[in-house]
Amino acid sequence: MTAGFGGEDLYPTRVDGDAAELPRQDRVVWGGAADGPLDQGLLDGFDRDGYLVLENLITAEEVDGFRAELARLSADPVVRADERTIVEGSSQQVRTIFDVHRSSEVFARIARDPRVVGRARQILGSEVYIHQSRVNLKPGFGGGDFAWHSDFETWHAEDGLPRMRTVSVSISLTDNYSFNGPLMIMPGTHKTYVSCTGRTPNDNYRSSLVMQNAGTPDEDILTRMADVHGIDVLAGGAGSAVMFDCNCMHGSNGNISPYARSNIFLVYNSVENTAVEPFAAERARPDFLGSRDFTPVG
Ligand code: AKG
Numbered sequence: 001m002t003a004g005f006g007g008e009d010l011y012p013t014r015v016d017g018d019a020a021e022l023p024r025q026d027r028v029v030w031g032g033a034a035d036g037p038l039d040q041g042l043l044d045g046f047d048r049d050g051y052l053v054l055e056n057l058i059t060a061e062e063v064d065g066f067r068a069e070l071a072r073l074s075a076d077p078v079v080r081a082d083e084r085t086i087v088e089g090s091s092q093q094v095r096t097i098f099d100v101h102r103s104s105e106v107f108a109r110i111a112r113d114p115r116v117v118g119r120a121r122q123i124l125g126s127e128v129y130i131h132q133s134r135v136n137l138k139p140g141f142g143g144g145d146f147a148w149h150s151d152f153e154t155w156h157a158e159d160g161l162p163r164m165r166t167v168s169v170s171i172s173l174t175d176n177y178s179f180n181g182p183l184m185i186m187p188g189t190h191k192t193y194v195s196c197t198g199r200t201p202n203d204n205y206r207s208s209l210v211m212q213n214a215g216t217p218d219e220d221i222l223t224r225m226a227d228v229h230g231i232d233v234l235a236g237g238a239g240s241a242v243m244f245d246c247n248c249m250h251g252s253n254g255n256i257s258p259y260a261r262s263n264i265f266l267v268y269n270s271v272e273n274t275a276v277e278p279f280a281a282e283r284a285r286p287d288f289l290g291s292r293d294f295t296p297v298g
Helices: 040-049 060-075 077-081 105-112 114-124 151-159 219-229
Strands: 020-023 051-054 085-087 094-098 128-138 146-149 166-172 184-186 192-195 241-245 249-252 261-270
Touching (some): 040 051, 040 114, 060 077, 060 094, 060 105, 060 128, 060 261, 105 114, 105 261, 114 166, 114 241, 114 261, 146 151, 151 166, 151 192, 192 219, 219 249
Antiparallel strands (some): 020 192, 051 241, 085 094, 094 128, 166 261
């Protein structure tokens, strides 16, 4: 096991012992209202809840363009066979396409778009680079679920992100209804770090991207968190977006409705928080999951 960051680990996880709740050691919002498009009310809400909602971040024409690109990618046999594409075993439907900001010029443009990047810079208070990008697809009649987790726990354990200074922007490419598997967040949970039990198996990512088996939060802790914080269901129209902190406890149900749900996720990390050695894995995950290219988004 490699110890990252050459010193004390503020966020231990996947070590021997019990699951634990530890206080967050990092700020949530680093910039102010003068630093970007988000006003003080939105920044305060993000600080309190760990997320904020942006209605109509992109236009209907842009949504159409992204959906066409997603349809093209999902049908391309080369893309389906690529290790950056996760296909559900039973249905053979595409669940996730990673690294879309590098593999698709259409998605690359939105990942660099000032409407997105400006807000990420404002929350993180610095230049940012892309740690990861992906599109999650939930076709109707059987799109898969995502179990409760904190992204930061995995990014710290397996990618070596030292501190909590990372934000995700999830843009809806379809309407997200309460019933087609929208993102759910326990608001306020980003202020508590849930340390998980169980060592990280080698090449854990090969199975964890379909079914998480390490970095799984303890169910008693999840129950207490839900009792205290509640669960927000982030329904919203196509073109709307959710920005959420890396340590929010979040997940989503499967989609048995007839209505597909697809969202792009763009993950921005502060250039002052670049990845080191993983904190709880033998080796870092591949670059398409945790980028080692720290070039700021221009
Ligand atoms: C993840 O990809 O880690 C998620 O939690 C995504 C949840 C979703 O797509 O609803």
